[in-house]
Amino acid sequence: MTFAIPKTAYTGKIKEVVLGRGPKAITVGGETSYPFHLFEGEMPHTPRIAIEVYDTPPDDWAEASLEPYRDVVGDPVAWAKKAAGVYGADMIALQLVSTDPNGLNTPSDQATETAKKVAAAVDIPVIVNGSGSPEKDAELLRKVAEACDGMNLVVGPVVVENYKQIGAGAIAYKHTLAANSPIDINLAKQLNILLGNLGVPDGQIVVDPTTGGLGYGIEYTYSVMERDRMAALTQQDERLQFPIICDLGKEIWKTKEAKAEDSPLMGNAAKRGVLMEAVTAQLLLLAGADVLIMRHPEAIRLVREMIADLMA
Amino acid sequence: MALTGIQIFKLLPKTNCGECGVPTCLAFAMNLAAAKAELASCPYISAESKAQLSEASAPPIRPVAIGTGDNVVKIGGETVLFRHEKTFVNKPGLAVMISDAMTDDEVNGRIKRFKELRYDWIGLVLRPEMIAVKNESGDAGRYETLVKKVMDETDAALILMSDSAEALKAALQVSAQRVPLIYAAAEGNAEAMAGLAKEYKCPLAAKADNMDSLAALTDKISAAGVKDIVLDSGARTVRRVFEDQVFVRRAALVQKNRSLGFPTIAFPCEMTKDPMKETLIAATLIAKYAGIIVLSDFQGESLFPLLVSRLNIYTDPQRPMMMQQGIYPVGNPTEDSPVLITTNFALTYFIVSGEIEASRVPSWLLVMDTEGLSVLTAWAAGKFVGDAIGQFVKKSGITEKVKHRKIVIPGFVAAVSGDLEEELGSEWEVKIGPREAAHLAPFLKQGL
Numbered sequence: 001m002t003f004a005i006p007k008t009a010y011t012g013k014i015k016e017v018v019l020g021r022g023p024k025a026i027t028v029g030g031e032t033s034y035p036f037h038l039f040e041g042e043m044p045h046t047p048r049i050a051i052e053v054y055d056t057p058p059d060d061w062a063e064a065s066l067e068p069y070r071d072v073v074g075d076p077v078a079w080a081k082k083a084a085g086v087y088g089a090d091m092i093a094l095q096l097v098s099t100d101p102n103g104l105n106t107p108s109d110q111a112t113e114t115a116k117k118v119a120a121a122v123d124i125p126v127i128v129n130g131s132g133s134p135e136k137d138a139e140l141l142r143k144v145a146e147a148c149d150g151m152n153l154v155v156g157p158v159v160v161e162n163y164k165q166i167g168a169g170a171i172a173y174k175h176t177l178a179a180n181s182p183i184d185i186n187l188a189k190q191l192n193i194l195l196g197n198l199g200v201p202d203g204q205i206v207v208d209p210t211t212g213g214l215g216y217g218i219e220y221t222y223s224v225m226e227r228d229r230m231a232a233l234t235q236q237d238e239r240l241q242f243p244i245i246c247d248l249g250k251e252i253w254k255t256k257e258a259k260a261e262d263s264p265l266m267g268n269a270a271k272r273g274v275l276m277e278a279v280t281a282q283l284l285l286l287a288g289a290d291v292l293i294m295r296h297p298e299a300i301r302l303v304r305e306m307i308a309d310l311m312a
Numbered sequence: 313m314a315l316t317g318i319q320i321f322k323l324l325p326k327t328n329c330g331e332c333g334v335p336t337c338l339a340f341a342m343n344l345a346a347a348k349a350e351l352a353s354c355p356y357i358s359a360e361s362k363a364q365l366s367e368a369s370a371p372p373i374r375p376v377a378i379g380t381g382d383n384v385v386k387i388g389g390e391t392v393l394f395r396h397e398k399t400f401v402n403k404p405g406l407a408v409m410i411s412d413a414m415t416d417d418e419v420n421g422r423i424k425r426f427k428e429l430r431y432d433w434i435g436l437v438l439r440p441e442m443i444a445v446k447n448e449s450g451d452a453g454r455y456e457t458l459v460k461k462v463m464d465e466t467d468a469a470l471i472l473m474s475d476s477a478e479a480l481k482a483a484l485q486v487s488a489q490r491v492p493l494i495y496a497a498a499e500g501n502a503e504a505m506a507g508l509a510k511e512y513k514c515p516l517a518a519k520a521d522n523m524d525s526l527a528a529l530t531d532k533i534s535a536a537g538v539k540d541i542v543l544d545s546g547a548r549t550v551r552r553v554f555e556d557q558v559f560v561r562r563a564a565l566v567q568k569n570r571s572l573g574f575p576t577i578a579f580p581c582e583m584t585k586d587p588m589k590e591t592l593i594a595a596t597l598i599a600k601y602a603g604i605i606v607l608s609d610f611q612g613e614s615l616f617p618l619l620v621s622r623l624n625i626y627t628d629p630q631r632p633m634m635m636q637q638g639i640y641p642v643g644n645p646t647e648d649s650p651v652l653i654t655t656n657f658a659l660t661y662f663i664v665s666g667e668i669e670a671s672r673v674p675s676w677l678l679v680m681d682t683e684g685l686s687v688l689t690a691w692a693a694g695k696f697v698g699d700a701i702g703q704f705v706k707k708s709g710i711t712e713k714v715k716h717r718k719i720v721i722p723g724f725v726a727a728v729s730g731d732l733e734e735e736l737g738s739e740w741e742v743k744i745g746p747r748e749a750a751h752l753a754p755f756l757k758q759g760l
Contacts, residue, residue, distance in 0.1 A: 006563055037558065102754060215620040219395070222624075222625070223396040226395075266613065271614070312549070
């Protein structure tokens with residue numbers, strides 16, 4: 001008897017979304033099968049990795065994750081250039097954390113200037129993330145959209161509380177939205193419908209399902225992503241057929257396990273942090289991630305090797 | 313192939329005696345078909361029917377047990393392709409490779425780390441279970457000595473790896489009572505290996521180069537009377553090993569292919585020389601279907617992320633991870649330290665206690681049993697409301713730990729503060745904390 005590969009009958013396809021502009025623009029999505037199931041479908045665009053850049057020097061980072069960026073942490077432009085030039089980032093993810101009203105509360109205008117400078121300094125696509133405060137982000141990301149007119153940034157997190165304001169900016173100034181929902185497939189779909197009703201073109205939406213780190217809820221993100229892909233590819237759920245973006249670096253490196261020092265039980269601190277980040281990224285890739293926002297260059301190198309091997 | 317209720321009904325006694333718990337044989341047959349009943353509940357079924365039905369009702373992926381006692385490793389028995397469809401049930405065994413061609417230091421280091429690398433994690437102990445002992449020296453006596461040493465010094469479930477039936481026989485004589493996995497039967501030695509597996513009543517790995525020859529090989533081994541089989545498709549590149557895991561799982565579950573209805577074994581240790589990359593290959597195999605994963609070594613920095621990955625992927629999505637109700641000290645709290653309360657959803661506890669720890673303000677965290685619901689869900693379900701919280705706080709014993717009478721509730725349930733104050737009485741003051749755990753640090757640092 002000859003073994004016949006048991007194949008899945010797919011009926012859907014993930015939409016292709018272009019990020020950035022010019023010769024270094026990136027296309028993500030386009031899958032016609034589950035992740036890396038290349039024996040029964042296509043993944044025309046390799047998953048991409050964005051490196052984090054912060055608008056304010058971090059004060060509580062693990063030594064291992066700080067070390068590669070120590071000379072640039074005070075300067076987001078230099079940081080972005082290093083991430084692109086030295087560490088070969090596919091994209092930059094500018095984290096405007098200092099705008100958090102519960103933290104430094106940097107004014108939106110000032111943060112917008114930072115975003116503009118960073119976006120102008122690199123030729124690769126740029127993701128601009130607000131602090132996660134829906135009110136502040138509504139104001140901030142609208143201003144960023146206007147200041148970076150036509151650059152096709154990815155702006156997020158766009159949530160149900162502020163999608164109208166940010167969505168209007170994305171339509172007017174041609175940017176892509178990272179539609180963020182709290183680890184729930186129905187809420188993810190609902191937000192995609194709302195964005196469509198608002199008039200955001202499908203080619204300007206990516207889904208951010210909210211990322212739980214290893215040991216801190218990754219199984220929820222993992223299964224929501226698998227369900228998302230199942231609905232999109234086998235149940236023709238058109239409002240879930242978007243590329244997925246996972247913001248994981250910050251989730252890993254804030255844990256006490258990633259920050260703990262060398263010990264016989266927990267091993268080498270630097271390697272442990274790198275592996276926690278890379279393992280999380282690997283699991284998210286298997287669940288369907290198209291864009292990963294990561295921190296440590298060594299974790300990124302490992303994940304890239306795995307992507308290449310899985311697609312070899 | 314699974315039988316329908318009607319096909320099963322034809323094999324039952326049709327006496328409608330009711331002793332199985334349902335009134336008719338037809339109803340029992342329907343329950344059997346839906347896997348809602350056990351065949352053993354019928355006291356009158358004929359031996360012949362029983363054999364036929366056991367065969368037909370056997371799980372699509374055979375459960376296989378390796379090892380004995382508390383550290384028995386059960387693999388296989390999976391029923392779904394995606395964990396959200398039900399749950400994954402039997403976590404893959406993690407094994408470290410020890411060879412009789414290694415130096416004493418290399419062997420002893422691995423044994424030491426196998427025994428010592430254990431992690432406390434939400435009330436569980438995460439640990440590796442298996443040691444693969446490989447015969448590379450070509451010396452059966454040397455191999456037997458190493459197997460004996462691993463037996464004596466650890467509780468590991470063993471994988472005995474050798475091309476030589478003679479070396480395996482010697483090793484089995486000292487280790488069969490531990491029920492090791494014999495690795496491996498291949499095309500040339502299937503009879504000899506199956507003979508050993510039968511003689512010593514041990515599971516047997518089958519190794520081939522592709523799916524066709526693998527299925528043919530398991531048929532041959534099964535026909536020789538060995539039931540407990542573990543599959544190695546022979547793939548040693550990332551893409552092929554990943555695809556083969558998917559093929560085997562789908563063949564068993566979707567095609568009901570009995571020849572491939574067994575758990576698998578995979579060898580990241582033979583796929584790369586980079587221990588970091590080996591860890592990522594292992595993580596891939598945890599998510600996608602391996603039954604046993606053999607690593608070149610165990611080190612804290614790589615084993616810890618793998619054990620947590622395994623726990624996370626194999627957590628039952630239908631049942632939230634829960635904490636024991638009680639008082640959890642974070643840092644080294646004193647009688648003046650703040651008291652906070654949250655629910656017993658493990659993730660909620662983890663995030664809240666992590667943020668308190670990060671704030672460096674030692675605190676008492678009260679964790680209330682809300683059946684594993686998060687704060688908002690528990691509140692919506694009426695389980696995390698003023699009177700319930702108040703009763704729990706009064707019974708918790710926290711008043712013996714602190715002098716003050718202030719309690720911080722999550723910002724999302726600010727609405728319950730009035731009811732809670734009423735339940736607790738006037739000596740208590742209810743403070744409303746931030747909505748997000750991430751904002752606990754500034755909240756605690758400013759003092760209560």
